[in-house]
Amino acid sequence: MQVTLIVTLVLHVLSGVFWAGTTFALARTAGNQADLFFRPQMGAAAVAVATGGLLWFLLHDGPQGCKGTSWPSERYAQSSPPVFKAW
Ligand code: HEM
Numbered sequence: 001m002q003v004t005l006i007v008t009l010v011l012h013v014l015s016g017v018f019w020a021g022t023t024f025a026l027a028r029t030a031g032n033q034a035d036l037f038f039r040p041q042m043g044a045a046a047v048a049v050a051t052g053g054l055l056w057f058l059l060h061d062g063p064q065g066c067k068g069t070s071w072p073s074e075r076y077a078q079s080s081p082p083v084f085k086a087w
Helices: 002-027 034-060
Strands: none
Touching: 002 034
16 A cells, blocks of 8 residues: 555656646746657656556545644544644
């Protein structure tokens, strides 16, 4: 399970950063030789979206709870009150 998550996240970040980075670079160079980047970009986009969906499933599947909402959560309701307060 943990290995699946690590591999998925690594593939997601690598392909996502390649996809976004080359998009920014092409935008800044007026699309210079954009056709050479078409296949790598489409491949990276497909991997980023697929692994993004898998991450969503692995990390945020099921009802909203501690993982889905930041505050308040049952985890804190059963233990001592949080040390930090807004007032
Ligand atoms: C349709 C496209 C995408 C989907 C559905 C998607 C979805 C996700 C999901 C569900 C996570 C896990 C969040 C968590 O830790 O709870 C994630 C993490 C991440 N994504 Fe994406 N993502 C997409 C595109 C991208 C792109 C284009 C980039 C890079 C520019 C990117 C960079 C990252 C990074 C760096 C993380 C790790 C953040 C962390 O774990 O805190 N993602 N993404």
